[in-house]
Amino acid sequence: MTLASNSASPIRVLIVDDHPMVRDGIAGLLARQDDMEAVGEACDGAEAIEKFRELEPDVTLMDVQMESMGGIEAIQAIRGFSGDARILVLTTYAGDANAIRAIRAGASGYLLKNCIRGELLGAIRSVHAGRRAVCSDTAHALAEHAYDPPLTEREIAILALVAEGHPNKQIAWRLTLSVDTIKAQLKTIFEKLGVHDRTHAVTVATRRGYIER
Structure with missing residues (x-):
């Protein structure tokens, strides 16, 4: 008997990061999953927009701080022409203010790179399924400062x-x-x-x- 998950199309992932080793590491991790595949890579926000238009991935992993154009600007641009785009931020930058900026721009999730092994695969599946995914450290920071007045x-x-x-x-x-x-x-x-x-x-x-x- 064939399991339904074997016949389903894999989740097509676009990896956006300005460090080649990070991109290679994530691509290698995805290659070991039966339900995922890396369909493309980009090194900055501008290339991410171009690759998104070309590849139409199911989930985009987006770094925040990159040369030329950063992740927040790229998220806003992508969501501007593809309102159902599912974008998961993957960054070294912790903090509730960073996460709020990303979510307001249209990100479906916010994950820190030090959580990759434990949470990345589950987060990709959650975002693909239409749910939000926020790592525990960031979720705690968001809850802690939920009622704090933001800085202008x-x-x-x-x-x-x-x-x-x-x-x-x-x-x-x-x-x-x-x-x-x-x-x-x-x-x-x-x-x-x-x-x-x-x-x-x-x-x-x-x-x-x-x-x-």
Whole structure:
């Protein structure tokens, strides 16, 4: 008797990552699965869009930070012309803010690369079936900060400059704002992040994925 799963078409996966070794590793993992196959690879967001149009994969694995065009922009573009595209983010960047950006862009799931062996295959199957897939660490961060007020784009820009070591006067000059406005914005940022100084603000914002260091 032939099992139904043997006759079903395998899940066709597009792998998007700027590291060839990562792509090769994932392709090798998929090759060992009876119900999956890697149908193509891309090294950045622009190539991902091109390959998606060409191959029409069932599931796309998408890195976030890549040269030329990043994953978030690529997800938005793909979902713009293919509303039912199923995209699973696979990244090293943890944090609830990163995950929220990806999900709002249209991702069906968010997985960290250190979870690959344990969770990737199940996540691909879940996303293909129309469900969401979020790794446990990210799910915990999302739950922990579910009711926290998010940082605005201006607040993130200010924090990024703080992280680079710029004093308030330089930040004000760069953003064409007054020093008093920067001070007021920093006070609001501290309140939102639950911190009391610039160093702690940068640490928390980095951990949550608002800024990179």
